[in-house]
Amino acid sequence: MTEKPSIYPVEARKTARVRFADGRFFESAPGRTLEEYAREAFPDPEVPFVAAIADGELVELTYPVVRDTDVSLIFMDNVDGMRIYRRSLSMLLVAAVSELFPGTRLYIDHSMTFGGLYCHVEGRPPLTSLELQVLEDRMRDMVARDLPIRREEVPVEDAIEEFRARNDEEKARLLEQSDKKTVAIYQVGDYRNHLHGYMVPSMGYLRWFDLVPYPPGFVLHYPRRQAPTELQTFRAVPRLVQVFQEYREWVNVIGVRNVAALNASIEDGRIREVALVAEALHEQRIAAIAHQIARRRSEVGLVLIAGPSSSGKTTFARRLSVQLLANGMLPVALGLDNWFIDRDRTPVDEYGEHDFEALEAINLALFNQHLRQLVAGETVTLPRYNFHTGKSESGETLSVKPDHVILVEGIHGLNPQLLSDVPQERMFRIYVSPLTQLNVDRHNRVSTTDTRIVRRIVRDAARRGYSAAETIARWPSVWRGERQHIFPYQQHADAMFNSALVYELAVLRPLAEPLLLSVEPRTPERIEAQRLLSFLRWFRPCRRDVVPENSILREFVGGSNMEQFTPWRRQSREGE
Numbered sequence: 001m002t003e004k005p006s007i008y009p010v011e012a013r014k015t016a017r018v019r020f021a022d023g024r025f026f027e028s029a030p031g032r033t034l035e036e037y038a039r040e041a042f043p044d045p046e047v048p049f050v051a052a053i054a055d056g057e058l059v060e061l062t063y064p065v066v067r068d069t070d071v072s073l074i075f076m077d078n079v080d081g082m083r084i085y086r087r088s089l090s091m092l093l094v095a096a097v098s099e100l101f102p103g104t105r106l107y108i109d110h111s112m113t114f115g116g117l118y119c120h121v122e123g124r125p126p127l128t129s130l131e132l133q134v135l136e137d138r139m140r141d142m143v144a145r146d147l148p149i150r151r152e153e154v155p156v157e158d159a160i161e162e163f164r165a166r167n168d169e170e171k172a173r174l175l176e177q178s179d180k181k182t183v184a185i186y187q188v189g190d191y192r193n194h195l196h197g198y199m200v201p202s203m204g205y206l207r208w209f210d211l212v213p214y215p216p217g218f219v220l221h222y223p224r225r226q227a228p229t230e231l232q233t234f235r236a237v238p239r240l241v242q243v244f245q246e247y248r249e250w251v252n253v254i255g256v257r258n259v260a261a262l263n264a265s266i267e268d269g270r271i272r273e274v275a276l277v278a279e280a281l282h283e284q285r286i287a288a289i290a291h292q293i294a295r296r297r298s299e300v301g302l303v304l305i306a307g308p309s310s311s312g313k314t315t316f317a318r319r320l321s322v323q324l325l326a327n328g329m330l331p332v333a334l335g336l337d338n339w340f341i342d343r344d345r346t347p348v349d350e351y352g353e354h355d356f357e358a359l360e361a362i363n364l365a366l367f368n369q370h371l372r373q374l375v376a377g378e379t380v381t382l383p384r385y386n387f388h389t390g391k392s393e394s395g396e397t398l399s400v401k402p403d404h405v406i407l408v409e410g411i412h413g414l415n416p417q418l419l420s421d422v423p424q425e426r427m428f429r430i431y432v433s434p435l436t437q438l439n440v441d442r443h444n445r446v447s448t449t450d451t452r453i454v455r456r457i458v459r460d461a462a463r464r465g466y467s468a469a470e471t472i473a474r475w476p477s478v479w480r481g482e483r484q485h486i487f488p489y490q491q492h493a494d495a496m497f498n499s500a501l502v503y504e505l506a507v508l509r510p511l512a513e514p515l516l517l518s519v520e521p522r523t524p525e526r527i528e529a530q531r532l533l534s535f536l537r538w539f540r541p542c543r544r545d546v547v548p549e550n551s552i553l554r555e556f557v558g559g560s561n562m563e564q565f566t567p568w569r570r571q572s573r574e575g576e
Helices: 034-041 079-100 129-144 156-165 169-177 238-254 259-267 271-295 313-326 364-375 448-464 468-485 487-492 504-517 524-536 567-575
Strands: 016-020 025-028 049-054 057-059 069-075 105-112 116-122 150-155 182-188 191-193 210-214 217-221 302-306 330-335 380-386 391-398 404-409 427-433 495-498
Touching: 016 034, 025 034, 034 049, 034 069, 049 079, 057 524, 069 079, 079 105, 079 116, 079 129, 079 182, 079 191, 079 217, 105 217, 105 238, 129 210, 150 156, 156 169, 156 182, 169 259, 238 271, 238 487, 238 495, 259 271, 259 504, 271 313, 271 427, 271 495, 302 313, 313 330, 313 404, 313 427, 364 380, 364 404, 427 487, 448 468, 448 504, 448 524, 468 487, 468 504, 468 524, 504 524
Parallel strands: 016 069, 302 404, 302 427, 330 404, 427 495
Antiparallel strands: 016 025, 049 057, 049 069, 105 116, 116 217, 150 182, 182 191, 210 217, 380 391
16 A cells, blocks of 8 residues: 655645644634634633734734734733733723813823822813713723724824824824824724724723722722732822822923923924933932931931832932032942842742842841941941842942941832831931833823833943843843832832933933844744834934933933942041
């Protein structure tokens, strides 16, 4: 009997197959959507799916399957999944506001730590509690009817004309400044808008939300991805909201309320003026914090500066030192990162990655020993952590006097476990973070997290020898550490400093773009790199020479004149 050859012709297959990450195959006629495949494969998922990765690319569930495709579903407990859910929920909100309160300008301002977006309206008085309830009821009705969210790619010229026709000059100006040929317009019923990024296929996915009055605005309350089908307890965070509102006042003073206005200042040659005013506002706030400390000089001996990664804590500590000197105080600034244990001894997280954000990554015993010795007037050789080798080395030799105030900056500065022997009244605690208030437009936010990761990508490449892919891969561990070790303590700070600068993403864009473009295709890091690239392209690039040499931004782009600022050296020489 003749054996069948191993290679032989067959009829063309008239179906398309989807292989899911769990190894199962599903087959249908070409053109069926990923949503249809996903509902067949996962008819009752514990966590809802909202998007997918198809052959290495992030796609919407409306993506038509026309050939054999490898698919991994994106669920709401995924960072991209929650981002898509949150954006789609914003679309639901603005569509309902447009229907119920025509002519009202809704602004989606900033996020809330418990899971929510602070919003306010202009063009009319703030929404009353009754009006908010009517608005929420209309949103729930749209969800119950499972209204489809349709996407249309339109020529950018047509989109500009459409937005201008309905008096949305903000979006029209932004699109005029872009180099895009087409733009995605999403439609719910008769309402059309552009929200930057992907959406769920229909309103039926958006079941978990509520609206909470938070005068003068309100909060669109949504779940966190750790518990994606539950709303966390609503908590007032007045100090954080105050910082965001203060920043909004700043951008109004500067005249740069959105990215279109920032781009215009670059085109018109006013960006140096914008930078100088932004930096002056920073200096004004740092001086005010220094004055707070100076008023308590008889009791405060230790200033703790904490905040998430890439907040500019090091430069802030040095600039605060300058202002303390101007107030007649003698500061000594210490960086907690220098007490990192060697990389090969750093604890690992549940994914087997080095957990640099864990408190155990710090040599706590040595840190406390050195602090006790300094307070006692002893001379101490401080450690210096080498980020290239991952090793602790010998650093500065230092001694302080009783009239010095010691500044310690690091992500754990507000954690009570850091220092167990120092009385609370002897400490002044400062929370530092780039709490971005500049938005792309009134419906598309610039995320504080996005600002920080772009800062870190640029700094890590220049200072620590990490590629953009490595920084992106480490970011989930960074975020988990911040959520565990930093964010729970921010409300305990005696002062908050917003390190965001209205012009910084224009400066960071030309530095970050080549790093992001180098991320290998078809990798998880490439998906995040593409998202950041798409986001940065809304900003006109700006030369870094507009950045003053003492700016916090110089900590990331290089060229800071604060790097060698060590006030104890000057004081030591004067005391000789």
